[in-house]
Amino acid sequence: MKKNIAIIMGGYSSEYHISIKSGNVVYKYLDKKKYNAYRIVITKEKWFYLDASDNEIPIDKSDFSIKVNRDKVNFDCVFNAIHGTPGEDGLMQAYFELLGIPQTSCNHYEAALTFNKRDLLSTLKPYGVPCATSYYLNKGQSVDEDAIVRKVGLPCFVKANRAGSSYGISKVHKKEDLNTAIANAFKEDTQIIIESFLDGTEVSVGVITYRNEVTVLPATEIISENDFFDFEAKYMGKSQEITPARISNTQEANVRELAEYIYKTLGLKGYTRSEFIFIGDVPHLLEINTTPGLTEESLLPQQAKTAGISLEALFDSAIVEALR
Numbered sequence: 001m002k003k004n005i006a007i008i009m010g011g012y013s014s015e016y017h018i019s020i021k022s023g024n025v026v027y028k029y030l031d032k033k034k035y036n037a038y039r040i041v042i043t044k045e046k047w048f049y050l051d052a053s054d055n056e057i058p059i060d061k062s063d064f065s066i067k068v069n070r071d072k073v074n075f076d077c078v079f080n081a082i083h084g085t086p087g088e089d090g091l092m093q094a095y096f097e098l099l100g101i102p103q104t105s106c107n108h109y110e111a112a113l114t115f116n117k118r119d120l121l122s123t124l125k126p127y128g129v130p131c132a133t134s135y136y137l138n139k140g141q142s143v144d145e146d147a148i149v150r151k152v153g154l155p156c157f158v159k160a161n162r163a164g165s166s167y168g169i170s171k172v173h174k175k176e177d178l179n180t181a182i183a184n185a186f187k188e189d190t191q192i193i194i195e196s197f198l199d200g201t202e203v204s205v206g207v208i209t210y211r212n213e214v215t216v217l218p219a220t221e222i223i224s225e226n227d228f229f230d231f232e233a234k235y236m237g238k239s240q241e242i243t244p245a246r247i248s249n250t251q252e253a254n255v256r257e258l259a260e261y262i263y264k265t266l267g268l269k270g271y272t273r274s275e276f277i278f279i280g281d282v283p284h285l286l287e288i289n290t291t292p293g294l295t296e297e298s299l300l301p302q303q304a305k306t307a308g309i310s311l312e313a314l315f316d317s318a319i320v321e322a323l324r
Contacts, residue, residue, distance in 0.1 A: 003076040013084030022294040023081035078103035089115040160188035217303035221245035
């Protein structure tokens with residue numbers, strides 16, 4: 001009997017439209033002979049099933065079910081394609097855990113931890129994971145520009161602590177530009193993180209559970225035409241994404257080992273994509289994405305393709321592992 005799969009997409013953040021695109025790609029490539037796939041759109045205003053004619057059928061939030069032609073449909077598994085809140089920060093994960101519905105991303109605590117850059121890096125530093133020097137700031141706190149520069153130096157990066165797709169991030173070269181960058185970051189979150197600039201090769205590494213084994217995918221080298229890998233570079237073609245990355249055998253071995261170590265240390269499952277910058281042969285962790293982009297052009301599918309894993313196999317494996 002075919003399994004009913006809810007593909008959740010949308011969300012409450014600036015990444016809404018990117019998530020819709022990811023969810024539709026999952027819907028397109030999911031094996032229809034094996035699964036009944038349902039597109040479920042999550043917004044602040046409403047949760048609904050989008051049928052083949054784009055009609056909106058409301059979700060019963062008490063048990064996450066829908067009614068189609070008067071028949072009640074329950075779901076065997078949820079495929080999470082929401083980037084940002086509430087799909088990447090643990091809220092949806094906790095909801096499905098309470099309902100007892102398997103879902104493809106990591107559990108709620110790990111999702112919340114990895115979504116919070118400050119907490120993630122603070123958790124991993126005692127495990128010996130190299131990171132940039134950082135300075136933390138909450139909305140409403142006074143801004144001491146001199147203290148920031150003393151701590152992290154210039155240039156530095158000002159980031160929204162809980163946001164993705166490079167929303168709310170700026171590279172700051174001059175002290176007098178700090179306040180503008182901080183105000184921009186606070187548009188996305190009430191917490192920000194200011195990090196020292198790491199001058200080296202940037203790579204992205206996917207780690208997934210595939211056929212019941214933790215699998216590290218080939219690294220992607222990121223070369224931005226802009227000052228850094230910002231939104232334009234990610235989504236408007238202003239970057240080169242080279243898979244496999246043009247790094248030495250030593251660098252490749254080091255980043256693969258570290259990416260797998262982080263995945264296992266944090267108890268992650270499902271798909272993850274971690275970002276690193278090399279200083280010499282040593283990869284420094286920037287962040288971890290637990291619901292990475294899943295379009296044909298996205299980094300994780302690129303890496304899977306290089307590893308010989310098709311989108312059909314990639315998406316099928318996520319469901320198989322969740323149901324396991």
